[in-house]
Amino acid sequence: MSESGDRIHLYLCRPHWVTDADHLARCHDLLDDEEKTRHARFRFERDARLFLISHALVRTALSDFTSAEVPPVAWVFRSNAYGRPEVVPENGIHDLRFSLSHTHGLAVCAITSSADIGVDTEAESRKLDTAILAPRIMSPAELARFQSTSSAMQRKQFLSLWTLKEAFTKARGLGLNLPVEKLNFFVNGSSIHFGCPAEVEDKPRDWEFHLMQAQPEHHVALVTRKSGGTPASVTPRWFVPLAGDRNAEPPLQMIARA
Ligand SMILES: CC(C)(COP(=O)(O)OP(=O)(O)OC[C@H]1O[C@@H](n2cnc3c(N)ncnc32)[C@H](O)[C@@H]1OP(=O)(O)O)[C@@H](O)C(=O)NCCC(=O)NCCS
Numbered sequence: 001m002s003e004s005g006d007r008i009h010l011y012l013c014r015p016h017w018v019t020d021a022d023h024l025a026r027c028h029d030l031l032d033d034e035e036k037t038r039h040a041r042f043r044f045e046r047d048a049r050l051f052l053i054s055h056a057l058v059r060t061a062l063s064d065f066t067s068a069e070v071p072p073v074a075w076v077f078r079s080n081a082y083g084r085p086e087v088v089p090e091n092g093i094h095d096l097r098f099s100l101s102h103t104h105g106l107a108v109c110a111i112t113s114s115a116d117i118g119v120d121t122e123a124e125s126r127k128l129d130t131a132i133l134a135p136r137i138m139s140p141a142e143l144a145r146f147q148s149t150s151s152a153m154q155r156k157q158f159l160s161l162w163t164l165k166e167a168f169t170k171a172r173g174l175g176l177n178l179p180v181e182k183l184n185f186f187v188n189g190s191s192i193h194f195g196c197p198a199e200v201e202d203k204p205r206d207w208e209f210h211l212m213q214a215q216p217e218h219h220v221a222l223v224t225r226k227s228g229g230t231p232a233s234v235t236p237r238w239f240v241p242l243a244g245d246r247n248a249e250p251p252l253q254m255i256a257r258a
Contacts, residue, residue: 006227008117011061011109011239012214012252015046015053018240024049027056027241030073046104054107056241058100064239065111066093072241082175099170106218112232116225118171120163124217130158137165139184156219160187160211160255163221168207171223187211192258208232213253220252 018024031039035055042048059072076088087096098111099119103126110119134146142161149157164187165180172178182200186193192209201207208231210222224232238249 006112006115006230006232008110008112008222008224008232008234009061009065010119010220010222010234010236010252011057011064011111012220012236013053013057013107013239013241014105015050015107016105017246018049018053023242024052027052030056030059030241032076050102050104050107053241054100054102054109057107057239058098058109060241061109061111061239062087062096062098064244065113066096069093080173082173082177084170084173084175099167101166101170101220103218106214106220108220110222110224112224115227115232116171116173118167118169118223119220120166120170121214121218121220122159122163124155124159124219128158128162130154133162134158137162137180139181141184141186145186157187159219160221161185163219164192164209164211164223167209167221167223171207171225172201185209187256190254190256192256194258209256209258210234211255211257212236213255215250215253 039048039051042051059075062075063070063072070090077085078088079085095114097117098109099117101108101119101121103121103123105123106121108119108121110117134143138146138161146154146157164185165183168183169178169180182196184195194204194209196204206226208224208226212220214220236252238246240246
């Protein structure tokens with residue numbers, strides 16, 4: 001392995017960058033049978049392409065992260081008991097961790113070599129009824145802050161909490177079994193405060209959070225378990241499956257961290 005434990009690479013791809021039929025076909029060739037079956041089930045081309053690019057991104061990013069010790073087509077995945085996809089150890093590569101999130105306009109894959117990790121992205125334009133959803137996903141303190149926020153800022157605040165909670169859920173790998181309304185986040189300027197009851201997580205201080213924005217409209221939250229108390233170094237990279245880095249893109253904006 002070429003990376004140390006607290007090094008995180010965040011690979012980001014815009015689905016509209018991959019439209020060429022040959023490029024898409026080569027991405028499709030990377031998928032395993034299960035991925036191909038899932039891909040074939042999408043009714044709308046836009047959704048199928050987002051799935052295809054996201055899964056080609058995971059495979060090519062894993063190969064990039066490990067300095068091409070394993071080719072993209074060779075990665076094998078399994079799911080934990082709650083559905084979290086994980087890498088099956090390959091060619092002596094152990095403890096490789098990744099998390100994937102995709103939404104219209106953006107696919108993000110976070111990779112590190114040992115720590116639990118979760119990533120989530122949402123587009124600001126996504127249709128979400130925040131008034132109905134807020135009481136379901138927020139703690140009483142979060143809800144009180146949300147309801148006292150101006151309506152102009154409520155959507156941003158909601159998406160910050162939503163993506164942080166989704167990313168934390170993914171990092172824990174517990175899926176719907178984690179009661180997100182018991183997580184308590186407070187994004188205050190550029191800092192993030194996190195707490196929760198011990199029944200959910202008995203070491204809230206062990207976790208590190210990053211809230212970012214991919215302009216113009218994508219919120220990105222990254223959550224990782226600290227390794228040895230050292231803050232993680234996060235390297236965001238615009239990346240195209242089978243084409244590599246796309247360096248001229250605007251950098252991700254760091255909104256808050258803890
Ligand atoms: C499964 C879940 C994590 C998917 O999240 P999503 O926002 O709908 O979709 P995303 O694109 O961000 O993530 C999808 C990817 O997460 C990964 N994933 C699926 N189940 C997972 C799990 N249990 N743990 C971690 N990652 C998981 C997969 O890579 C999946 O990609 P794929 O479907 O293309 O294979 C999410 O629906 C979930 O279980 N949430 C529970 C927490 C909750 O109640 N959230 C409400 C809002 S806070």
